[in-house]
Amino acid sequence: MTHSRSKYDSGCPVAYALDIFGDRWSLLVIRDMAVKGARTYGELLAGWEGISTNILAQRLKQLEQAGIVTKEKDPDSGRSFVYGLxxxxxxLAPVLIEIALWSGRYNPDPDALTGFLDKISADRTGTEARMRAGERP
Amino acid sequence: MTHSRSKYDSGCPVAYALDIFGDRWSLLVIRDMAVKGARTYGELLAGWEGISTNILAQRLKQLEQAGIVTKEKDPDSGRSFVYGLxxxxxxLAPVLIEIALWSGRYNPDPDALTGFLDKISADRTGTEARMRAGERP
DNA sequence: TTTTTTACTTGCGAAATGCAAGTGTTCGTG
DNA sequence: CACGAACACTTGCATTTCGCAAGTAAAAAA
Structure with missing residues (x-):
């Protein structure tokens, strides 16, 4: 087997993607890095939604294996690691952007956090370009 | 409570969306309807990935409650229902499209099913417009 | 009238999740 | 250098969800 598909990957591109981030947390971890600029385990743990520590560790491993996330030693601190995309x-920036735009259109919650949405609305192309370049949008 | 958030919905637009389709199957069900034109329970059950019947029933209920899916009696058959988006x-067409484009770029599987991808590549704007209009892309 | 089709529901073992607590380095402070 | 705090996890265990198989009910076909 040259390219082993998981149990669920039918060969459909949507299924391939869901195989990687089709769960409750993976995309939120990616969002924390891409949008909020989270770089350490602690920052990811302290995200808005409160992922539990064992799940975060597992997801980071999976995302690393999938080639989405990198993990390096922090040169300035022997106990810290620096995670990155x-x-x-x-x-995945366009995916996050389209999801956010869709939610912005349909989420009835008046208290929704619109920081990312505002950025996209103001300058979608620029926001996407910055995310793709690894800068904070 | 006017707008009850679920356990995980922090108010972030990405979290709102994942609350609705952030699982293994929901987006595949939506894909089957939006891309493949599946309209009955049986067609959805016979999808590429092989969802089990209890999960399909549960997801359809949830998606209906979330205002994504409609369910009506088939006027031509007393035992059939017609599902729709x-x-x-x-x-959600742009989300599906961006996911497919991303997979197309990174999926190393040479046998990946590229039907949807080919359509997007040939005419993304038209494909998206047809999906939004409820036609088969 | 019997069989088949369609759309589910139910039961149950297996796997994933969530919470709390614990572990092993490393760094700052006295 | 001792000691506590900080960081990045791991482990255990109860709860929830999933997945497979089998069963059910109503309508249509034979």
């Missing part, structure tokens, strides 16, 4: 991970 | 559901 690969180009493959940063290229 | 609402505008909210059809407006």
């Amino acid at each position: 690969t180009q493959k991970g940063r290229d | 609402t505008q909210k559901g059809r407006d």
